[in-house]
Amino acid sequence: MSGRARVCSVAELPAIGGVRRVDVEGEPMAIVATDDGLFAIDDTCSHDEVSLSDGEVEGTTIECWLHGSKFDVRTGEALCLPAKRSVAVFDITIEGDGVYVSTTPVTASLTKMESNA
């Protein structure tokens, strides 16, 4: 289903350098707060079925806690192995007191690593 969904209030957003897991139509999404703004990505690591929101945010990247792959939260791109596929990125907007995300991704889930494989 396309559209958008309210995921939390502005007051519930993480501080810069933080991440919050939310559910959007039953699917987990990670809301990441960076110096470059807020980003919404698929919460499931593309390497295995673990939650990226349990990882560490550094600048505009998030590192998977299990095997250390890093993803660019602006594009979803997998920046290092073992993950080879990007994660989906969603639009995120603030409207009044609400934080909204698109329910369909705004990026394709292919990476340079895949196209070079």
Ligand code: FES
């Ligand atoms: S599960 Fe995320 S890098 Fe392996």
